[in-house]
Amino acid sequence: MNELESLKDEDMKYSVLLKLQMIRRVYLTDSAIRNGFLKSIPNIRKLGCNIMGTSMGIDHSHLHKLKILRVFSSCLSRVIFPCNIRKLFLHDCAIKPGELTTLHKLEVLKINRCMFGSEWESCDGDIFCSLQFLCLEELRLVRWIADETNFPRLRHLFIEDCPHLKEIPGDIGEIPTLQLIELVGCSDSALASARRIEEVQQSEYDNYDLRLRISRDHTAKSGFSNADES
Numbered sequence: 001m002n003e004l005e006s007l008k009d010e011d012m013k014y015s016v017l018l019k020l021q022m023i024r025r026v027y028l029t030d031s032a033i034r035n036g037f038l039k040s041i042p043n044i045r046k047l048g049c050n051i052m053g054t055s056m057g058i059d060h061s062h063l064h065k066l067k068i069l070r071v072f073s074s075c076l077s078r079v080i081f082p083c084n085i086r087k088l089f090l091h092d093c094a095i096k097p098g099e100l101t102t103l104h105k106l107e108v109l110k111i112n113r114c115m116f117g118s119e120w121e122s123c124d125g126d127i128f129c130s131l132q133f134l135c136l137e138e139l140r141l142v143r144w145i146a147d148e149t150n151f152p153r154l155r156h157l158f159i160e161d162c163p164h165l166k167e168i169p170g171d172i173g174e175i176p177t178l179q180l181i182e183l184v185g186c187s188d189s190a191l192a193s194a195r196r197i198e199e200v201q202q203s204e205y206d207n208y209d210l211r212l213r214i215s216r217d218h219t220a221k222s223g224f225s226n227a228d229e230s
Contacts, residue, residue, distance in 0.1 A: 014040060021065075022046040028058060038063065048072075051079070090114055101126045110135040118142040118164070122150040129153070132177075136162055147171035160184040167193035173201050173210065182213045 017040040025048040028037070038060065041047075045065050051058055051073035058079045060066060066082045070089040073079065081088070081100075087108040088100070094115040100106070107130050116139045128134075128151050138161040146169045154175050159165065159182070166189050168181065181194050191214055201207040 017041050018043065020044055024048050025050060025070075027052050029053075033058065097122070098126055101128060103128075105130050107131060108133045108135075110137070111139065112137040114139065116141055120144045120146070122146040126150055127152070132156065134158070136160070138162070139165075141165050144169055148174040148176075151175055153177050156180045156182075158182045158184075159186055159190070161186075162190070163187055165190050168197060170197060170200070173197035178210055180211045180213065184215045 020041050021043055022045060023041070026032075026037075027050045029052045038058075039062065042063065043065055044063055046068040047060075047063070047066060048070040049058075049072070051071065058073075060069065060082050061080045063082045064084060066085055068087040068089075069081070069085055070091070071079065071093060072091045073093050081103055083103065084105055085103055086105055088103065088106060089110045089112070091112045092114065093111075095111065097116070097120050100109065106128060109128070109131055110133075112135075118140055120141060120143070122145060127149065130153060131151055132153055132155045134151065134154060134156070135158045137159075141162050142164045143166060148171050151172070152175065154172075155177050156179060157168075157172065159168075161184070163186065165186060168183075168190060170193065172178065172181075181197065183191055183194055194212055194214065198210060198212045201210050
């Protein structure tokens with residue numbers, strides 16, 4: 001069973017919920033949280049949830065088997081994530097980047113149309129120690145300060161529709177595992193900074209493994225497909 005929406009409230013027996021491993025989308029309201037819905041699905045591995053204007057905190061921390069989480073919300077600051085999560089997809093959320101660096105096993109992070117702020121400064125303690133894929137889409141981000149220590153295992157950086165972003169941090173090119181930078185629909189200055197990263201890596205370090213893929217339109221899409229979200 002993978003669609004919670006097909007079940008009626010009166011039919012949601014604890015024994016059924018206990019066995020669930022995947023829920024594509026569930027709407028979390030104050031009532032669902034108060035009634036302990038999240039505590040009734042301890043074996044869930046993949047969860048998609050819409051947080052519907054709830055005034056209560058959303059605590060996923062006890063879902064120790066949860067590996068993939070997709071959240072649609074306007075109140076992310078009140079969401080507690082499970083520490084073992086591997087893939088996190090955030091849509092239309094209010095988010096503070098520093099809140100995510102405690103997810104030490106996180107390998108994939110996709111941030112789409114979130115209230116992310118105009119500046120992202122990754123401090124010394126902000127380390128995404130396992131992150132391999134970072135996707136930033138439709139953000140109002142203007143300034144990004146980071147270096148290789150903040151994303152030590154990053155392999156793929158994908159940025160789409162972030163027209164205000166001035167540049168990609170130059171030190172991102174120093175990440176030894178980085179293989180691909182993709183930019184779609186970004187500013188000329190951001191494109192120029194990505195080209196500089198590629199040039200420096202080739203001319204100064206003989207690093208021809210780092211690839212750069214640039215498109216001004218949306219005909220080029222990331223190799224990160226829906227299949228990667230499963």
